[in-house]
Amino acid sequence: MQADSASYIVDVPLPLALDFQQLKAEAIAQLQQQAGQAWTNFNDSDPGITILEQLCYALTELGYCAQMPIQDVLTGADGSIRYAGQFFAPQDILTTAPVTTDDYRKLIHDRVAQVRAVYLQPQTWALNDKPAQRVGNGRYAVYVAFRRDDETQETIGDLLNTIDFLLHQQRNLGEFFYFPVVLTEQPIRLKGKVYLNADAQWALVVQKLTEVLREYAAPTPLRSGFGQLQTAGLSSDAIMNGPRMENGWISAPGALPEKRNQVSCAQIASLLTQLDGVTAVESLSFAGSSSGNAIDIADDALAAFEFLDGLQFIQNKQVLSPAAGKLNALSSRSVGVITQLQVAHAAAGIEAKVDVYPPLPQGRYRDIESYISIQSTFPEMYGIGPNSLESDAPDYRVASARQLKAYLLVYDQLLANEFSQLAHLGDLFSFAAPRTRLTRPVLEGALPEGSFSTTYFCQNLYDVPDVKPLLRGNQSFHYQFDHRLPPEQVAALAWQRYQQFPFNEYMHGLRECMEQPGTANVRRDQFLTHLMARHGEDAQAYDAMMSAFQSYGSPLETRIIVKSIWMQNIQLLSYHRMKACNWRSPTQWLQPGDARLTPEQNWWPMPPVPPQAPSAAYPWWQGDAYPAQDGELDQERLFEATALARDAQRDDFQDVASFECKLAMLLGLPSYFLQLAGKLSGLLATPAFLDWLGAGAVDSLFYSPELDVSVGRVSAQEDRLFDGLVTLQALQEGATDVMQIICNVEAIDMPSRRHVYEAHAAQLLWLVRQRPGGLLLEHQLLFVGASPQQIAPELPAALRRCAHWPAVLMAASLLLPGYVSIVAGQELNNYLDSLRDLHWPCHLDLQVKKPAFALLTDLITHYVDWHNAAPGEEREQQAQQLLHLLDLPSDAGGAV
Template identity: 35%
Template sequence: METAAFILDTPLPLSQNFKLLKQDALAYIQLHSGSRWTNYNTSDPGVTILDQVCFALTELGYCNDFPISDILTNANGKINYKDQFYQPEQILTTSPVTIADYRKYIIDGVANINNVVMAPYQNTGGVSNNTYQIYLAIDEQVTGEEEQNEICMAAFFYLNKRRNLGEMFMIPQPLQVKQVSINGTIEIAAGSELNTVLAAINRQIRDYIFPDVSQQGYSGLTQTGIDVNEVFNGPVLHNGYISDEALGEKKDRLTLMELIDVLSGVPGVVSLNGINFNPAQPGNIIIAAPNELIIIDLALSLFSGLSVLCRGKELPINKNIGVFISRSQDLDTGVVFGAPANIQPALPVGNYREIDSYYSIQNTFPEIFAVGPDAITSNASDFQIAQSRQLKGYLTLFDQVLANQFSQLANIDKLFSFKNQRTGTPATRNAFYAVKTPDEKKHSGYPVPYLSFAPTYFYRALYDVPNIRPLLKDNDTFGYGTVIETDKEKEQQSWIAYTQDPYNPYIWGLMGMLEDEQQNITRRNDILNHLLARHGESPDLIDAVANGIIYSGSRLKDQVIIKSLYLQNLGLLSYYRQKAYNYVGAGKLDDLPLDVPKCFGKGIFEDTNDFIFNSRELDKAEKLTEKDFINFSAIELKIGLFFGIQKLYREFISDNYDVGPGGEIIQQAFWMMSQCRGVIAIETRLLLQFVDFEIVLTQSVANGPYYKTNGHLNYEDVILVKDAFAAGTKCQIDNQSFTVLGQTFALAAADNANGGDKYFTRIDSAPNWLFTIKIIGSDRETEIPDGSPLFDNNLELIYPDFIPGLNNDDFRDRLDLLMQAELPIQSGYNCHFVTQAQLGVLIPVFSLWHNRLIRYNFNNGYNQWLAKSAGNLAIMLTLIYQS
């Protein structure tokens, strides 16, 4: 059946309806002109002018109704998404946050892993301390212990690429197989293929206990009705998406009735008889430990008590049946082949509409009006020329308004760009480059006329309006030449030079008419607030936090600058919002002293051009990359951006460069800026993981007896014993030794008790006893004061106290506001300001620990040199706490 082709006669919108526009305009004229204008027929010149303007407005209305994809399409036929739009996988996704996120992340990124178990790590006291244990369901074809260990280490390093602040991962372990077979009889339907039914049985048993996860393409998920937000809710996956349902949960308890229900639901299974576990399980229940995976070995079962019947007859079992069953993993998985090529929705495409190409209304007037391209003849009188130019001057006002409106629409991408533009004449810029050679385009920057900061109104030159030249101010400025030319050639060259000069008086006057800097900045700020809100960010929070940074000398301009920078970096900052730095993959820190570039004596870069702030260099300097999120936590980078930390250091170095590039204070400031982005950030949870501790008890601080732990304690042990004392755990003490939660305290020399009296804390459950915690194995043993924040899960931020703009109450208040909004719930923070002398000691201690940590071989376990450097840094932190 053919579908009839027809056109629906629907009313045009007012903006495209010539008759309604003219009708409304005439009504307005009649209302305001009274009896002075009575002829409204087409013969009246005023009505003719009205006709042309209305026709032009319908063209503008027509362009306004173009699809937004067409309006944004450039002359090359493409839409510029960079710094204008974030794609769904860039802005809707997040670095792993939940356990489900991390499971998807590992399955997608590490080969030969079918599924993952992840849970808070529980020490002997049942305390997790934001540490996670991971068990991997490794592909059954990987059987060698060495290969399995390699996969576990690959998963460990891959996890730490996305570790969040205050969290730690134990090295993953492979799930150990707890293999059980079954006895009994399974009857299958007539006509069923044995191998197919057995493969389906094996698959459904495996999926019920712990499924092998399959990945799908974007279209595969959305076609099943899954919402786009749900598809992109989680980490970016490179091999296809994983739904939460596909992950499943490992069953550590499998009853016989559950197994029978699973078998009964397999297509082709008619009946079951005498099904039981082999070997028999207490209560017909299989119990698995957290590190074990229950496997019902169907192949083994077929040779040790399981029969398969069809029409009452037992079917013979091929000796290679195990091969067919194992291949069942590839059956009915829901995998969309080619998914890696289809992990994101198709981007919109549009048609280039050449909206900025304005056609003057003066081209369409009747010839008698003498305003078109051929209206003035060579024998026209001066009076006729004056008449023509007077009317053209009047009509040119309409042309300019209309052309500006077309330009505003054509440049909507610049209006809502994350980056600040610096000129309101993009069309003129295009014309400037149109006559340049490739080499000139590369080396000749556009001489922007009368720069303005972040214009929000765009305008267009009317050089192509017929005979416009005499109406433009100083149009004969270039009426001279260095070679012999005819008057006509000289006039032509003069006009070309005038139109290519972005500094001519016409452009200056046009800009002055449209541009009001305060209004533009206010509008630009409102637009950026709108863009931030659309991305779920609070403009008010940014205004409050960034209040105090000085880039341009204007508070409103600085708000625009910061919001622009934030939007340009929002894709990464949003994705890695809670991420910590990667302590196993970060770059090496250089030692002091560092060579300070000579440019610091003259200024880092020019922030202004013609007294207008040039944000391009700042955009480059503050551009964040994936590498930055390896070496720094997201919160460090966000602080640096919102507080202009790099700028403060640059100014300090430049202002003090006369001290000499070899001056210690300059060296320290340059090291802080170039190596740490201005702040030494230490996660106490990460640091203490590698520190050696000792717990000391005494009955009388001055005289002993004096006891200490037998051997070095790690962080978890110390927390466990410390919490036990605080909780009132009874201490069984005799004259030689005693034990608390598995930790043995042995009698030591009494004189060892001296020197640290003030740091002993009374044990409530044993009032006559006191204890203290000591850092050992370092350059010096140090006792930790009671209540020290060292044992809190904190991010310690350390700044020099000699950088202006940092060590003051305003900075602390704004930092506290940002940290309350952005810091993960599992972490706290402290901010410290250290002297030049303290920083001189801290930098090498911190660098040594950082560099030893990234070189640490986690396969080999304990390393005394890493423990020593970690202990030295913990001691340094303790001293900073006390200062």
């Protein structure tokens, strides 16, 4: 008789956490070891063993919850997992912005449905002293073919503009795309004989032949669904390697073929013989061609086969004519359109659009934090369960029960906290703002319980039977205003208020026992470091720089905030790892000092926070440096304000490079520059300072207690800004300043000096409100010429004077205000070197320049004019001015 596997259960030992007997045995062994000869009666009737058994039962419940599926542990009361702030979807974190030419092709095929084929050809220039040796110049020619041959010129122009904008929107540092060019048709006439089966339909064969030849000339990319590719053996990272796709993944081997650059008779004959209805092909050749059995196709062309006049279709020993097959010019064109639709449909199955992304895991809510006291399961004779004592029980009996309850309450609190810790597992490994922890619904106006960081969680024991007398401060609310209330109602209301107040003595003491703020911050920092490591980031490489120039409290608290901001943006930062700005963006930049530059336009960080009821003339620099609530940092609002976005409503990467975003987050230079601009603006609004500005002598000082800033005049042309109160002796001895302000020799009167201060403040504000703290200039963009749409096959004249032009072209300049002391210091240089090694593309050079105020003013002015100008002579003139100011080769001369 064959054994039925479903008729018995295999006795598998329980895990230790679920095995009551083993837990009890190990506990008794520990007791024996601790007690020695003092106590040897471990029988089940002993009250101590009864307590031990109850604790072991509670531990099995905790063990059961700990072994629940992780998706159940993370599922909230609403039945969903809070993915935001904890996890990224695979299609968001495994994909990257285009890097290779194939990546760009995939993106265009996915976003522009009318594209039949698109190809990118890297461009090269000859080295100056080696004309025969050509190297890449970071530029790409773009060739496109559309599905429908009857597209109007206006429609084609719109599609080309869409592709051009898409490419520059996703452009990487050091890259440049010439305007897309429509592939021309290179006519190829076929001649020969095609033999058909007796029952073959000539029109159908012609349709299939048209389809095969179009695919042979420019194969259509093959889209697949995620499940299809996974079933075929591809891993998730292999499927999603490249840009995020919305209409199916082009990831299967051979799914994105190249353009046919040579056609041969042998290959075409092989394809024809595989068609249904075709029995043989004879004497196939290219009509009017002297190149033999193969023809090369130009880079900017597609093979366009003509065969109706050259191929003879033979069926039943009779030569078929177009009239016999009812094919004319119009019907032939219709066959072509139908063929294109069929090819597009075959290349993108239903699964490609329906099964694009894998489903997110879902769990079942288990209410893990709910805790039932072990006192509720004791035998009634112990008198500690609900309603276990009579109302007339003697005092000594009540006292004995309370003594036992107090003893057990310690175990209850430990167990309840463990369940709470498990329930908050998602919060421990979250990089979002800490969720406010409410012990009970709070009274109106009461403050919720919360802290900067929480890594040990706890919960109250208000549901333990008759627990009120055992909790500290339980009489705090035992008062009444209405003397007509009976004592029982007064006691009930007092107990209710006690539970609703989150800072009662019991809860406050419990939180103090759990962890101190310093310990919590250290542990929180370690959790965030672990999360960064799981995403491929070494937090130790950033620790020092995170708190060097920005502050959200102590250095440790600053690191916690910056790491949290970094983690919440890491999906976009990693996706756009090498992304550059979209230099063809329609955004019009403003010049420094423009009145339209308002605090709401701060690129980074969020604008200063005004008081609750600001007046119309409220000065922006008096706002809080960061959002606060009741004097504490409001992390939720801060994280909301610093979250990058790239969608239809907002694109934070349109005008800046990803590298600039990283500098802003990790170094906090925009925050520092904003503070300096605020101090300058505050000084200029102080009448006493204006008096000193015009009358102050050399080696004189001005101190503003409201701004806690000092200004010292070290020479007739130079003032220096200091943090805090500085003595005259310290000024003369060269105290460390935060900023230098240089005035022209003529600018020695108060109005002139005031204008210089205003210009410095305006420039710093521009670096915050129009840029993320600095100005990144790609040299590549300054050499595109007056006609950037035309492909430049040869080296521009200005670069021919360079000893090695790739070192000039494949580079960028990062401009920072050299008059700010931290910018001129070595510490910033070290941090920039580290970030260059970690986040800057290795094939490009990054030149950090720290120009003085006047030079930086000229650079900013010309760069804004260059950005706002349309492609043409005006933009080229501004580019030449920038090259000259950067001491780079230009038409007017320059470095070689």
